[in-house]
Every structure is written in structure tokens, then in C-alpha cells.
Amino acid sequence: MPTAAIVGGGVIGSAWASRFLLYGWDVRFFDPAPNAEVVLNKVLDKARRWVPQIIDTLPSEGSLTVCRELSDTVAGADWIQESTPERLEIKHAVLRQIQAACAPTAIIGSSTSGFMPSELQEGSGRPEQILVAHPYNPVYLLPIVEVVPSAVVPEDRVQRAEANLRDIGMKPITLRAEIPAHVGDRLLEAVWREALWLIKDGVATTEQIDDIMTHGFGLRWAQKGLFETYRTAGGEAGMKHFLEQFGPCLQWPWTKLTDVPDLDDDLINLIVSQSDAQAAGRSVSELEDERDANLVAILNALRHEDRAAGAFLNQLASVEARQ
Amino acid sequence: MPTAAIVGGGVIGSAWASRFLLYGWDVRFFDPAPNAEVVLNKVLDKARRWVPQIIDTLPSEGSLTVCRELSDTVAGADWIQESTPERLEIKHAVLRQIQAACAPTAIIGSSTSGFMPSELQEGSGRPEQILVAHPYNPVYLLPIVEVVPSAVVPEDRVQRAEANLRDIGMKPITLRAEIPAHVGDRLLEAVWREALWLIKDGVATTEQIDDIMTHGFGLRWAQKGLFETYRTAGGEAGMKHFLEQFGPCLQWPWTKLTDVPDLDDDLINLIVSQSDAQAAGRSVSELEDERDANLVAILNALRHEDRAAGAFLNQLASVEARQ
Numbered sequence: 245m246p247t248a249a250i251v252g253g254g255v256i257g258s259a260w261a262s263r264f265l266l267y268g269w270d271v272r273f274f275d276p277a278p279n280a281e282v283v284l285n286k287v288l289d290k291a292r293r294w295v296p297q298i299i300d301t302l303p304s305e306g307s308l309t310v311c312r313e314l315s316d317t318v319a320g321a322d323w324i325q326e327s328t329p330e331r332l333e334i335k336h337a338v339l340r341q342i343q344a345a346c347a348p349t350a351i352i353g354s355s356t357s358g359f360m361p362s363e364l365q366e367g368s369g370r371p372e373q374i375l376v377a378h379p380y381n382p383v384y385l386l387p388i389v390e391v392v393p394s395a396v397v398p399e400d401r402v403q404r405a406e407a408n409l410r411d412i413g414m415k416p417i418t419l420r421a422e423i424p425a426h427v428g429d430r431l432l433e434a435v436w437r438e439a440l441w442l443i444k445d446g447v448a449t450t451e452q453i454d455d456i457m458t459h460g461f462g463l464r465w466a467q468k469g470l471f472e473t474y475r476t477a478g479g480e481a482g483m484k485h486f487l488e489q490f491g492p493c494l495q496w497p498w499t500k501l502t503d504v505p506d507l508d509d510d511l512i513n514l515i516v517s518q519s520d521a522q523a524a525g526r527s528v529s530e531l532e533d534e535r536d537a538n539l540v541a542i543l544n545a546l547r548h549e550d551r552a553a554g555a556f557l558n559q560l561a562s563v564e565a566r567q
Numbered sequence: 568m569p570t571a572a573i574v575g576g577g578v579i580g581s582a583w584a585s586r587f588l589l590y591g592w593d594v595r596f597f598d599p600a601p602n603a604e605v606v607l608n609k610v611l612d613k614a615r616r617w618v619p620q621i622i623d624t625l626p627s628e629g630s631l632t633v634c635r636e637l638s639d640t641v642a643g644a645d646w647i648q649e650s651t652p653e654r655l656e657i658k659h660a661v662l663r664q665i666q667a668a669c670a671p672t673a674i675i676g677s678s679t680s681g682f683m684p685s686e687l688q689e690g691s692g693r694p695e696q697i698l699v700a701h702p703y704n705p706v707y708l709l710p711i712v713e714v715v716p717s718a719v720v721p722e723d724r725v726q727r728a729e730a731n732l733r734d735i736g737m738k739p740i741t742l743r744a745e746i747p748a749h750v751g752d753r754l755l756e757a758v759w760r761e762a763l764w765l766i767k768d769g770v771a772t773t774e775q776i777d778d779i780m781t782h783g784f785g786l787r788w789a790q791k792g793l794f795e796t797y798r799t800a801g802g803e804a805g806m807k808h809f810l811e812q813f814g815p816c817l818q819w820p821w822t823k824l825t826d827v828p829d830l831d832d833d834l835i836n837l838i839v840s841q842s843d844a845q846a847a848g849r850s851v852s853e854l855e856d857e858r859d860a861n862l863v864a865i866l867n868a869l870r871h872e873d874r875a876a877g878a879f880l881n882q883l884a885s886v887e888a889r890q
Contacts, residue, residue: 255802380783381800388783415782421770428779430765434757439793442753447744454792456751459738460703460711462792465785467861468854469777470762475842476854477704479578483842487835512810519798519806531791531799538790538869545868546861 245270245306246408249321249346251314251338253280255287256355257327259383261308262291264323266384267412268303273310274317281310290536291384297540298385298547299413314338315345323408325377327355335364343370351405353377353391357429360422361394371396375405378426379414382532385539387415390426443518444511451522466542568593568629569731572644572669574637574661576603578610579678580650582706584631585614587646589707590735591626596633597640604633613859614707620863621708621870622736637661638668646731648700650678658687666693674728676700676714680752683745684717694719698728701749702737705855708862710738713749766841767834774845789865 248264250257253275261284264271273284288308296302311317318324324346328338335354342352352374354364365371376392389409393402402418409416419426425433442448448456464473478486523531571587573580576598584607587594596607611631619625634640641647647669651661658677665675675697677687688694699715712732716725725741732739742749748756765771771779787796801809846854 255800380787386783386786388779390779415778417771417775417778419771419775421768423765423768423770427765427771427776428783430761431758431776431780432784434761435754435793438753438757442746442750445744445746447746448740448742448750450792450794452740452742453750453754454795455738455740456711456713457754457788457792458790460709460751461755462785462788462790463709463862463865464703464858465780466789466865467781467785468858469773469780469785470758471773471838471842472777472845472854473858475846476851476858477578478851480851482839484835484839487830487838507810512807515794515810516805516807519794522795523798528799528801528803531795535787535791535796535799539786541868542786542789542865545864 246322246411247272247320249318249324250274250327251317251324251342252327252329252355253277253284254327255283255381256379256383257325258284258287259291259381260325260327260355260379262288262384263295263412263414265306265308266291266295266302268306269323269412270306271308272317272321273308274312274314284310287384290382290532294536294540295384298543314341318342318346318350320347321350324350324352325355326352330356330358332359332363335359336367339364339368339374343368343373348373351375351401351408353405355379358425360424361392361397362422365394365396372398372401375402376426377405377409377416378428380428382536382539385536385543387413388428389414389416390428391416391418392422392426393418394422440507440511443515449522450515450518454522467546569645569734570595570643572641572647573597573650574640574647574665575650575652575678576600576607577650578606578704579702579706580648581607581610582614582704583648583650583678583702585611585707586618586735586737588629588631589614589618589625591629592646592735593629594631595640595644596631597635597637607633610707613705613855617859617863618707621866637664641665641669641673643670644673647673647675648678649675653679653681655682655686658682659690662687662691662697666691666696671696674698674724674731676728678702681748683747684715684720685745688717688719695721695724698725699749700728700732700739701751703751705859705862708859708866710736711751712737712739713751714739714741715745715749716741717745763830763834766838772845773838773841777845790869 245268247270250261250271250273253273257275261271261273324342326335326338326342328334335356339352348370350373354374354376355378356364356376357378361374361376365374368374375397376390378390380386380388391405406416406418439453442453443450468476474486475483568591570593573584573594573596576596580598584594584596647665649658649661649665651657658679671693673696677697677699678701679687679699680701684697684699688697691697698720699713701713703709703711714728729739729741762776765776766773791799797809798806
């Protein structure tokens with residue numbers, strides 16, 4: 245069995261560990277935080293509950309070892325996933341310790357949401373071993389992972405990284421240009437900024453914005469992204485005609501994108517109170533269960549939908565082929 | 568049976584007509600364009616195929632009358648839906664003709680994606696009758712509709728509008744502040760602008776951006792919006808703690824929101840060629856069928872998911888209660 249080393253737990257690292265385990269990898273886990281194992285077990289319980297509901301024939305679960313030393317964790321591992329706090333000096337220090345103990349052939353993936361691989365590789369004697377492998381929460385269910393190598397990572401290593409990620413049921417998207425925050429989080433930040441303005445200016449509440457998303461374009465984007473949606477909406481006149489119409493709109497003063505809203509105490513308190521009202525007493529644990537039950541239902545709905553679920557079907561088929 | 572008058576066809580107006588018909592309203596339809604009936608019948612065929620798959624007990628379909636005169640279309644109608652081109656002088660002229668012939672008690676909804684209700688009401692003798700009712704494509708399946716009255720629309724009329732929209736299976740979100748492009752399209756434009764930069768700068772292709780959406784945050788937003796997703800991700804530490812961490816990120820130079828990308832011929836051609844590659848020969852009609860089959864599958868998955876599909880269940884229950 246291949247072995248994954250998880251360096252840094254929390255919600256993200258623990259979910260990486262759970263995904264590797266459930267897809268049959270052996271896992272070694274390291275996080276010096278006192279509650280790290282509690283979080284790991286909580287996330288692993290959730291993953292064990294939900295993942296078998298979207299994969300018909302999972303392999304036997306791998307073995308889990310919680311390590312006391314980082315060096316024991318990474319020695320001999322095939323994949324090392326770093327999920328430490330989002331501060332470059334911390335990541336540099338951890339990567340240095342990892343590389344002092346791991347095999348030169350191992351792949352080191354970083355969960356960083358913001359840093360570029362060349363930043364992570366600074367000062368490393370083996371930069372070709374480090375790449376970004378940025379997942380999305382909940383990592384045990386959402387298939388997406390952004391892979392960002394820099395120019396120093398050889399192509400065969402990139403392909404091995406992609407194969408490893410497919411092996412644990414993920415859909416790697418490899419970005420050939422480095423950019424802070426990669427792709428998904430840039431799109432999310434654009435939405436977030438505009439949403440903050442809408443709240444701050446009293447145009448809509450958090451619940452109204454969420455309802456417009458979940459009953460509108462969220463339903464589109466669960467199955468066709470921005471461009472394929474517009475291609476479809478453009479109709480027989482074609483994408484070029486559609487785009488040529490779109491141009492002028494970008495000059496309209498719709499979005500308040502040119503300003504950064506000040507996320508001050510007043511705005512934080514407004515969002516918190518609206519979000520409390522929206523939750524209507526549901527705990528975060530209940531919200532997590534709702535989210536995961538819905539994700540399972542949607543993934544299965546798309547899996548069983550012959551024509552359009554190709555991507556999901558291919559993903560799951562590749563896992564099943566390994567049995 | 569209540570009667571809806573559809574003024575202006577195309578994809579949007581025809582889908583409004585289809586939705587009203589399938590939910591049991593009588594419909595009068597007016598569009599002077601030579602191919603208007605062809606488009607209407609095409610959209611109606613699709614709606615007849617898909618809508619019964621998400622509603623267990625639809626009422627009998629209403630009767631459809633295609634009118635030659637605008638005045639015959641709107642006389643005596645309970646709801647008039649205007650879906651003419653997005654130019655204010657056209658909308659003013661059409662609204663003037665509508666109000667010359669319709670009952671003062673009727674509700675006039677405009678499908679405008681950009682204009683504010685007070686702009687539409689300019690120069691009208693009965694401005695209190697006009698409001699924005701902005702739907703999302705495909706209108707026969709997506710439940711969302713943004714209702715924007717201005718201050719001159721009385722509350723009982725707003726409530727009647729909401730009840731009418733619920734009667735045809737929609738989820739009205741009433742916005743109490745006017746703003747160009749309302750809420751959903753502002754969020755969409757924010758994503759669109761950032762996506763254009765990512766394409767233009769060669770960071771990702773249309774297919775990669777779409778894959779990151781459909782295998783990542785699109786799956787989240789089909790069931791929980793931006794704020795509830797972050798509330799959930801924030802964990803037990805709470806929304807306030809989560810927001811306080813988020814603040815500094817907004818100062819990071821992640822998004823290129825401060826500039827408007829120039830959607831010039833080069834960028835249009837780049838997007839078109841990437842979109843062609845992504846479609847891999849599938850026609851727009853095939854893409855529409857994929858989209859609708861997926862939407863039906865997702866809506867049913869959420870409907871049958873006890874805990875979290877409250878909103879959808881409530882919607883569909885309200886339709887069924889009317890039988």
C-alpha cells in the first residue's frame with residue numbers, strides 16, 4: 245500500500261488523512277496541537293459515514309499511525325501533504341524539516357490557499373519536489389484539487405501527482421501559471437467582496453444572498469460552470485455572438501469591485517446577527533451534516549445521470565478499476 | 568383560472584409562458600418577432616418534458632393564446648410579464664402601451680436584469696403597478712426570482728406578487744433596496760470579470776475554470792450559499808471568529824477587481840476557441856438537455872433529502888396544496 249504523510253491537522257489536514265485512508269492508503273499523521281487527534285477522529289468519523297455512500301466499492305481502509313515526530317511521519321512516505329497555518333515563514337520551516345527526512349522521490353503537496361509554489365520552494369535544495377495541491381472543504385467529499393507546480397517541477401512528477409490524486413477519488417486541475425490564490429479562491433474572493441457591499445449597503449441579508457445562490461446560479465454551477473452555462477444560454481447564435489453582446493455590460497457601474505469594503509466591527513456584527521437568524525438555532529455540527537447529506541445526494545444524482553455526469557463517472561470509475 | 572400576459576418572448580419570455588401554463592394559469596402571449604412562436608414552442612416542449620419530473624402532481628395545463636395585439640394580450644390579465652430588450656426607451660414605450668390597456672389592479676413584472684424599478688416607473692401614471700420580477704435561465708426549472716418593488720409599490724401588492732410567484736413554483740426574494748442589476752447578477756458579474764482576467768492572463772482555460780466550479784464550490788452553492796458555507800466551515804469557533812480572520816485577506820492583491828478587462832477581439836476569440844474545445848462537438852441543444860437533466864436530478868435529490876431540502880420541499884408542497 246502507498247503511504248501518505250499528513251503534516252498539520254485541523255479540518256483540512258484531517259480530511260486529507262481521512263480521504264487517503266478511505267481510499268486504501270496507509271497514513272501517518274503529525275500535528276503537535278493538543279487537540280489534533282480529537283479533530284482528526286471527528287473528521288474521520290464524518291468521512292467514514294459519507295464517503296461509502298458515493299463510492300460503491302471502496303478498498304479496505306488503510307492503517308493510521310499518529311506520530312510524535314515529524315521525521316518519523318515523512319520518512320519513506322510516497323505523498324506528503326502539508327496543511328500548516330497560512331504564514332510563509334511557518335511553511336518554509338516545516339518544508340525544511342520535511343525535506344530533511346523524506347525521500348527525494350516523494351511528492352510534497354501544500355494545501356496553501358494563497359502562496360505560489362515558487363514562494364514555497366524558496367531556499368529549498370530540492371524545489372522540484374514541492375507543489376501546491378489545494379483542496380476545498382469538505383476535502384473528503386469535494387473532488388476538486390488545484391495542482392500548481394512551478395517551472396522547476398518535472399513533467400513526470402506532475403503526472404505522478406495527478407495519478408496519486410485520482411487514486412484517492414479527486415479531480416486534479418493542473419494550472420500551468422503561478423498566481424496568488426490560484427483560481428477558485430480568486431473567484432470566491434470576487435463574490436465575497438461584492439456580497440460584503442450588498443450587506444453593508446442594506447440591499448440584501450445573508451439569507452437572501454444565500455437563497456439567491458442556492459435556488460439560482462448555485463444549481464447551475466453544480467453541473468455546468470460559468471463558460472458552459474453561457475455557451476448554453478447563448479443558444480444557436482453561438483458563443484462569439486453572446487460574448488460580443490456581453491462586452492458593454494462590463495462598463496456598467498454594476499459591481500462595486502473597484503473598492504475594497506472595510507470589514508469593520510459594524511459590518512462583522514451585522515453579518516453575524518443575520519447569519520445567526522439564518523441558522524435559526526441549527527448548530528455547526530447540524531449544518532455540516534446537512535451539507536454532507538446534500539453533497540452525497542447531489543453527487544449520486546449526477547453519477548446516475550447518464551449523459552452529463554461524465555466527469556464524476558470517470559472519477560469514480562477510476563477508483564473502482566483499482567479494486 | 569388566473570391569467571398571465573407575456574409581453575416579449577425569446578428564451579426568457581417563452582419560459583415564463585411555459586411556467587405559467589404548466590402550473591395551471593391561462594396564458595396570452597405577444598411578441599411581434601416573426602420567429603417568436605417557433606421559439607415559444609421549442610421552450611414549451613422542453614418545459615413539458617422536464618417540469619413534470621420535479622413536481623409530482625401538476626395541475627392541468629392552462630390554455631395558451633397567441634395574440635396579435637398587445638392590448639388584447641394584457642386586457643383583464645392578473646399578471647403581466649414584460650421581457651423586452653434591455654433598453655430603457657423600449658421598456659418605457661412597452662410599459663406605456665401595457666398600462667393603457669391593462670387593469671389597474673394587475674401586477675406588471677419586468678424581467679429586466681439591469682434596471683431599477685424606479686427607472687421603469689418613470690413617467691408612468693400608475694407607477695405602483697410596476698415592479699421587477701427577475702428570473703434566471705432556465706426559467707421553467709430554476710426556482711429563484713428577484714422581486715424589487717420601489718417605495719411606491721404598496722405592501723399588499725408586493726405580497727400578492729409573492730403569492731402569485733409561489734403559485735407557479737418559484738421562490739421570490741424581495742429586495743427592499745433598489746440597485747442596478749439587483750443581487751444575483753452583481754455576484755455573477757464579479758465572477759465573470761475575474762474569470763476574464765484568468766483567461767486573458769493564461770492562468771486557466773474555460774474548461775479548467777468550469778471544472779473547478781462544478782467539482783468544487785458549485786457543489787456547495789447548489790445547497791448552501793456563501794454565508795452558510797462559511798458559517799459551517801468556521802466550525803465551533805463561530806461566525807465572528809471566522810470573519811475576524813477573514814478581514815486582512817481582503818487587502819491582499821488576489822483579485823484583479825480594480826481593473827475592467829478589455830473584452831477585445833483577441834480575448835473573445837481565445838474564449839470562443841477554448842469553449843469550442845470544451846464542448847467537444849456537443850450542440851447547444853445537447854448542452855441544454857444535459858443542463859436540464861442535471862437540474863432535475865439535483866432538485867429531486869434535494870427534495871428527497873429530508874433534512875436540508877426544506878426550501879425546495881416547501882416550495883413544491885405549496886404547489887401541491889393547491890390541487
